[in-house]
Amino acid sequence: MTQMTDAEIRARVDNLLAQMSAEEKAGQLTQYFTFSRAPDEVARVEDEVRAGRAGSLLFVSKAEEIDRLQRIAVEQSRLGIPLLFGYDVIHGLRTILPVPLAVAASWDPAVAEEGQAVAAAEARAIGLHWTFAPMVDITRDPRWGRMIEGAGEDPVLGSAMAAAQVRGFQGAFIGAPGRVIAGPKHFAGYGAAFGGRDYDEAEISDNELWNIYLPPFKAALDAGAGNVMSAYMGLNGVPATGNRWLLTDVLRETWGFEGFVVTDAGAAADLATHHYAADLGDAAVRALDAGVDMEMAPPFGEAAYRTLPQALAAGRITAAQLDTAVRRVLDAKLRMGLFEAPYVDLGAAAAMLAAPAHRAVARRAAERSAVLLHNAGGLLPLSRDTGSIAVIGPLADSARDTVGPWVFEQDDNETVTVLAGIRAAAGPATRVDYTPGVTMPARLHKSIFEDDVHAQTQRLVVDDDIEIANSVRLARAAEVAVLVLGEAHIMIGEHASRSSLDLPGRQQELLEAVLATGTPVVLLIMTGRPVDLKGAEPAAKMMIWYPGTRGGEAVANLLFGAAVPGGKLPYNWPRNIGQVPLPYAQLRSFRPDWAQERYWNEGNAPLYPFGYGLSYTTFSYAAPRLSADRIAPGKTLEVTVDVTNTGPVTGDEVVQLYIHQRYGSAARPVRELKGFQRVTLAPGETRAVRFPLGPGELSYWSAARRDRVQDETCIDVGVGGDSTAPFMTSFEVAG
Numbered sequence: 064m065t066q067m068t069d070a071e072i073r074a075r076v077d078n079l080l081a082q083m084s085a086e087e088k089a090g091q092l093t094q095y096f097t098f099s100r101a102p103d104e105v106a107r108v109e110d111e112v113r114a115g116r117a118g119s120l121l122f123v124s125k126a127e128e129i130d131r132l133q134r135i136a137v138e139q140s141r142l143g144i145p146l147l148f149g150y151d152v153i154h155g156l157r158t159i160l161p162v163p164l165a166v167a168a169s170w171d172p173a174v175a176e177e178g179q180a181v182a183a184a185e186a187r188a189i190g191l192h193w194t195f196a197p198m199v200d201i202t203r204d205p206r207w208g209r210m211i212e213g214a215g216e217d218p219v220l221g222s223a224m225a226a227a228q229v230r231g232f233q234g235a236f237i238g239a240p241g242r243v244i245a246g247p248k249h250f251a252g253y254g255a256a257f258g259g260r261d262y263d264e265a266e267i268s269d270n271e272l273w274n275i276y277l278p279p280f281k282a283a284l285d286a287g288a289g290n291v292m293s294a295y296m297g298l299n300g301v302p303a304t305g306n307r308w309l310l311t312d313v314l315r316e317t318w319g320f321e322g323f324v325v326t327d328a329g330a331a332a333d334l335a336t337h338h339y340a341a342d343l344g345d346a347a348v349r350a351l352d353a354g355v356d357m358e359m360a361p362p363f364g365e366a367a368y369r370t371l372p373q374a375l376a377a378g379r380i381t382a383a384q385l386d387t388a389v390r391r392v393l394d395a396k397l398r399m400g401l402f403e404a405p406y407v408d409l410g411a412a413a414a415m416l417a418a419p420a421h422r423a424v425a426r427r428a429a430e431r432s433a434v435l436l437h438n439a440g441g442l443l444p445l446s447r448d449t450g451s452i453a454v455i456g457p458l459a460d461s462a463r464d465t466v467g468p469w470v471f472e473q474d475d476n477e478t479v480t481v482l483a484g485i486r487a488a489a490g491p492a493t494r495v496d497y498t499p500g501v502t503m504p505a506r507l508h509k510s511i512f513e514d515d516v517h518a519q520t521q522r523l524v525v526d527d528d529i530e531i532a533n534s535v536r537l538a539r540a541a542e543v544a545v546l547v548l549g550e551a552h553i554m555i556g557e558h559a560s561r562s563s564l565d566l567p568g569r570q571q572e573l574l575e576a577v578l579a580t581g582t583p584v585v586l587l588i589m590t591g592r593p594v595d596l597k598g599a600e601p602a603a604k605m606m607i608w609y610p611g612t613r614g615g616e617a618v619a620n621l622l623f624g625a626a627v628p629g630g631k632l633p634y635n636w637p638r639n640i641g642q643v644p645l646p647y648a649q650l651r652s653f654r655p656d657w658a659q660e661r662y663w664n665e666g667n668a669p670l671y672p673f674g675y676g677l678s679y680t681t682f683s684y685a686a687p688r689l690s691a692d693r694i695a696p697g698k699t700l701e702v703t704v705d706v707t708n709t710g711p712v713t714g715d716e717v718v719q720l721y722i723h724q725r726y727g728s729a730a731r732p733v734r735e736l737k738g739f740q741r742v743t744l745a746p747g748e749t750r751a752v753r754f755p756l757g758p759g760e761l762s763y764w765s766a767a768r769r770d771r772v773q774d775e776t777c778i779d780v781g782v783g784g785d786s787t788a789p790f791m792t793s794f795e796v797a798g
């Protein structure tokens with residue numbers, strides 16, 4: 064299918080617009096939830112589609128159903144305009160990749176791009192055109208459950224991951240075969256919710272908006288994203304979805320975005336809920352005025368944009384406003400080729416969903432995402448001929464939890480759990496015993512994903528006293544105990560904030576009971592949050608996140624050394640919840656000498672720093688070399704550092720470049736990540752790793768000058784394997 068030119072697209076949009084009634088135009092701007100488990104709602108939505116009052120559907124996830132609904136739109140509505148099908152393909156559709164935060168921990172944008180290309184291929188094959196991803200919200204608060212969907216606390220790592228995901232989803236252009244429209248979300252500032260409480264408002268200074276929360280969105284748009292999703296929450300007193308400064312001044316006028324904006328679920332109608340808009344009609348007008356093109360209607364609720372024809376008749380909106388929004392939606396449909404090929408190739412869909420190559424991508428991603436936190440005495444890697452291994456924990460054999468939150472189309476029978484992976488990889492003489500140890504507790508407040516529309520697998524309930532005793536017995540009899548502890552998939556993600564970093568339920572008690580046996584313990588942590596282990600110190604600790612469809616295979620490869628861990632933390636790991644927020648990139652303050660004594664009752668350092676992660680080998684860094692010791696503003700110098708593998712096996716190191724600006728128009732953080740490269744080095748190998756430092760890296764939005772600036776200043780430079788890399792050289796920026 065040849066790509067249409069912009070002129071051809073414009074002409075076809077004009078032709079369609081000229082035929083459309085105000086109601087049909089409002090319909091193109093309305094997206095409905097369509098849950099197959101709610102047949103009455105499907106029937107209601109079908110009527111809207113037939114009447115030309117629906118432009119897009121979401122949550123339809125079976126090829127046959129997508130095809131059926133599309134035929135209603137094309138063959139039974141007056142103008143036959145095809146529907147745009149969107150869905151939350153956040154980290155895979157049927158093949159589930161590790162959660163996005165895990166992929167960020169790989170510090171390898173290629174992992175993100177390759178993984179999202181797999182997700183796009185499966186989504187496009189079943190007839191989906193658009194994903195509500197990547198989620199690019201920065202957060203510094205692990206209480207906020209949606210941290211699992213993002214890339215952690217840093218705008219440079221976040222921007223790299225945002226752009227890579229857009230490339231993976233969309234390919235070279237919107238409409239590329241086997242690709243879908245990417246919709247970075249949630250614009251903007253959602254991750255700064257008060258107290259980490261999901262849905263609470265955010266108050267964010269311009270300094271933090273421009274230097275921390277907005278850059279990943281800009282990176283996603285620079286990578287060509289065709290859509291943006293506006294956030295639910297209040298931003299600085301104005302709901303993000305009614306925030307004209309955000310959706311028009313920044314997105315359109317400053318950044319030149321030409322795609323279409325969709326609201327988050329019900330967020331247009333909810334402008335009235337915020338007590339910002341007077342009622343549903345006012346909410347629709349305020350959303351359109353702010354810059355919202357398409358409304359994701361409230362699930363099972365009343366669409367606000369259905370009132371737009373009345374608003375037009377009453378003169379509250381103009382025909383031009385309406386047409387501008389409809390243009391953007393029709394443009395996306397034309398670019399995706401929906402008018403030429405609206406239907407689904409059901410045979411191709413089935414084949415795509417079972418592609419073995421996709422599973423291999425998921426396994427590699429999980430291997431590259433795990434972060435080795437502690438490995439006393441080199442306990443890991445284990446020998447495949449270890450005599451006996453006790454695998455213990457409520458997450459060790461939970462297929463549903465292994466793939467994490469925001470998955471709906473996986474087949475749990477295809478997921479390799481940690482237990483299954485260990486059993487498959489261990490030697491023939493190795494005895495592998497298992498017990499869940501404890502029951503994962505139920506949530507105090509039910510998750511929105513535990514309702515009948517999202518039907519989730521049931522929790523494994525055991526007698527904790529009996530199983531803890533069983534765990535102790537198995538651990539005593541084993542050479543090594545592998546514990547898989549953390550949070551259930553509904554304890555993190557949307558509507559899953561938490562006021563604690565403790566292990567839920569009696570997992571801590573289980574951990575301490577097994578440690579007390581004296582058998583060496585390998586703790587595999589399955590969550591996204593930096594858990595607080597209350598000082599318990601297993602011999603080895605690895606963050607495996609929610610590792611996806613082939614998670615157990617990847618974890619076994621890491622445990623037995625077939626893969627070498629190389630992941631790094633995408634956030635500072637606090638010692639306890641009381642330290643939060645604890646970003647690594649803080650200002651120097653007037654008492655930097657007391658930076659670690661900000662509380663009188665304990666130190667202020669994180670347990671593990673941003674960018675930290677161990678390997679089965681070791682690396683050394685020579686002092687960084689600069690191509691110049693002075694550059695003019697706007698010029699670029701090069702930082703070169705020689706990195707050597709000083710250990711026994713080939714491994715990956717994420718080489719990280721940090722700077723500190725000593726003075727300028729605003730105070731800048733004690734250190735900021737400005738470059739990173741993951742490199743593979745053989746034992747004894749030395750590699751010269753190079754980074755540019757120019758206006759892109761050295762400019763920032765100045766709170767004093769209220770504009771983007773690059774100061775004449777002195778810049779300290781440090782390069783290392785985490786954010787504690789010492790500053791070893793510096794250079795001047797001077798005219």
Ligand code: GLC
Nearest residue numbers: 121151195248249327328557
């Ligand atoms: C949800 C989320 C958003 C998601 C949308 C559709 O509530 O906030 O991330 O894409 O609704 O499921």
